[in-house]
Amino acid sequence: MRGNSTVLAALNKVLTRKLTAINQYFLHARMFKNWGFNELNERIYKASIKEMKHADEVIERILLLDGLPNLQELGKLYIGEEPKEMLRLDDKLQSEDIRYIRDAISTCEAEKDFVSRHMLAEILEQQEEHQDWLDTQCSLIDTIGIENYLQRQL
Amino acid sequence: MYVCLCKGVTDKQIQRAVDQGARTMRDLRQEFGVGSQCGKCTCCARDVLHDAIHARKEVVHIHVPSPQGQLDVDIAYS
Numbered sequence: 001m002r003g004n005s006t007v008l009a010a011l012n013k014v015l016t017r018k019l020t021a022i023n024q025y026f027l028h029a030r031m032f033k034n035w036g037f038n039e040l041n042e043r044i045y046k047a048s049i050k051e052m053k054h055a056d057e058v059i060e061r062i063l064l065l066d067g068l069p070n071l072q073e074l075g076k077l078y079i080g081e082e083p084k085e086m087l088r089l090d091d092k093l094q095s096e097d098i099r100y101i102r103d104a105i106s107t108c109e110a111e112k113d114f115v116s117r118h119m120l121a122e123i124l125e126q127q128e129e130h131q132d133w134l135d136t137q138c139s140l141i142d143t144i145g146i147e148n149y150l151q152r153q154l
Numbered sequence: 155m156y157v158c159l160c161k162g163v164t165d166k167q168i169q170r171a172v173d174q175g176a177r178t179m180r181d182l183r184q185e186f187g188v189g190s191q192c193g194k195c196t197c198c199a200r201d202v203l204h205d206a207i208h209a210r211k212e213v214v215h216i217h218v219p220s221p222q223g224q225l226d227v228d229i230a231y232s
Contacts, residue, residue, distance in 0.1 A: 079156040
């Protein structure tokens with residue numbers, strides 16, 4: 001099925017964001033693991049796998065629309081040096097991703113590609129959930145202090 | 155934060171380099187190899203560099219490669 005080129009471009013942009021997030025979350029997860037923060041490792045590792053599943057959905061959709069999914073393009077990774085910074089940078093990445101997905105949803109809507117729109121809306125829902133978790137962690141650190149916070153993540 | 159992952163260069167290292175006299179992207183490339191491998195960090199490294207120079211209340215010299223050739227701008231501290 002021949003897809004609309006504007007939609008394909010928007011989907012590829014979302015794919016690039018996904019591929020970038022997979023790597024950033026994965027590295028952060030394993031850095032947490034290396035430092036012994038197993039709770040954070042598990043949570044962020046799962047977020048990375050979830051991003052991979054989203055990427056898979058987007059790739060399959062692009063192929064169905066007779067486009068070429070660009071798996072070569074990768075954005076800059078924002079890797080922190082300590083736990084607080086890492087969570088803050090993940091939060092930043094996540095909010096930017098959400099903005100891209102929303103833009104892509106409007107594009108799909110405008111081009112009447114309702115199936116792509118539906119797929120992106122479902123992805124967006126999971127993104128918002130993860131962003132909410134990240135927001136909570138950042139505010140927890142501010143209220144109980146980084147030492148108390150990290151004690152809970154062992 | 156790691157500005158350049160290829161060479162493992164952090165924003166703090168760049169700020170320290172500015173304190174020791176680094177003023178251009180070329181200085182950073184020579185000292186750390188920033189932007190010499192995949193090039194993805196160039197934009198971010200430039201921001202960190204300019205912020206650090208700006209924090210010293212100095213004039214920032216910006217050389218931006220553009221399709222029309224090199225673009226040279228001086229931004230004074232305000």
